[in-house]
Amino acid sequence: MPHNLPPDATGLITIDLDAVQANWRALAALVAPAACGAVVKADAYGLGAAPLLLAAGVAPVLSSLAEVEEWACEAFRVGRAVPAALQIDSGLNRLGLSAAEVKALAAKPEVLAALDLRLVMSHLACADDPSDPHNAKQRAAFNRRRAMLPPVPASLAASDGLMLGPPYHFDLVRPGYALYGGQAFRGGATPVSPVVTVQARILQIRTLKAGESVGYSATWVAKRPSRIAIVSAGYADGMARALSAASGKKGASVMVAGQRAPIVGRVSMDLITVDVTDVTGELRRGELVTLIGPELPIEAMGRAAGTIGYEVLTRLGPRFVRRHTGGGRI
């Protein structure tokens, strides 16, 4: 078998750490003099956080008064202030101290003194859309609420918000998705490059006569003699069933031997079926086809599946072998 994959692996996810670093540098240059962080939640967006996490002594982000008080107790236990970042809500109504909680905290100097507060942050709800009035409203609420707290560095923007321009950069931006090559912002191109290639194997090539169907519920019928590649990734691997072709709807595309080819029939648990009739050249069992890559952006698969690229990335299953390339020091 080529490519040295274990026989039970669905395929290969290649993560170019040099590209992650280049993306970080591009974003850091864009937002200077603000600093640029790196968000690695959800196991670095499904790509593997361990090779990306260099930092020790990281400060936890405290997102409620209860968390603040628990962490402050830790400070009393160790006898010194403990490093912390504080998340305050500015209108997303997800995590973060409410306005009332910020006020309550501001009235507890002994709790504040227990924290070595390094950052006050909040998160935007609608930053992918530059015309959304939520953005300015949240920014104003953030400024009002953080004014009640000690004057520490502030952070509001993630991958999309940093594209809203300098008024949203504050001291630090917190990109996640953009580091991994994602285009979160709808108002223009984020200056980052693809990081991830997702590939799966051709298990078989079948020949169909006109009139024969492919897959469950026989949703796709060959209009001409056809060649179908059976590829080793399905919805159990994160290839959404919504990528299926149905009557009147083309399936999403993949790249086979450098050529675009449509998914036909239903995506099944472990397999997709791809019409390779028009792909030129000899195709071989074991060959890798590309599901996500430079010509097949994460967002395109998100749209085709009725979701967003973030969900596509973080759902890529554990049966893909993850291989990290590059990655010298920044």
Ligand SMILES: *Cc1c(COP(=O)(O)O)cnc(C)c1O
């Ligand atoms: C996920 C998240 C980020 C990063 O978001 P991206 O859109 O991936 O850049 C930043 N801040 C908070 C609070 C988050 O939850």
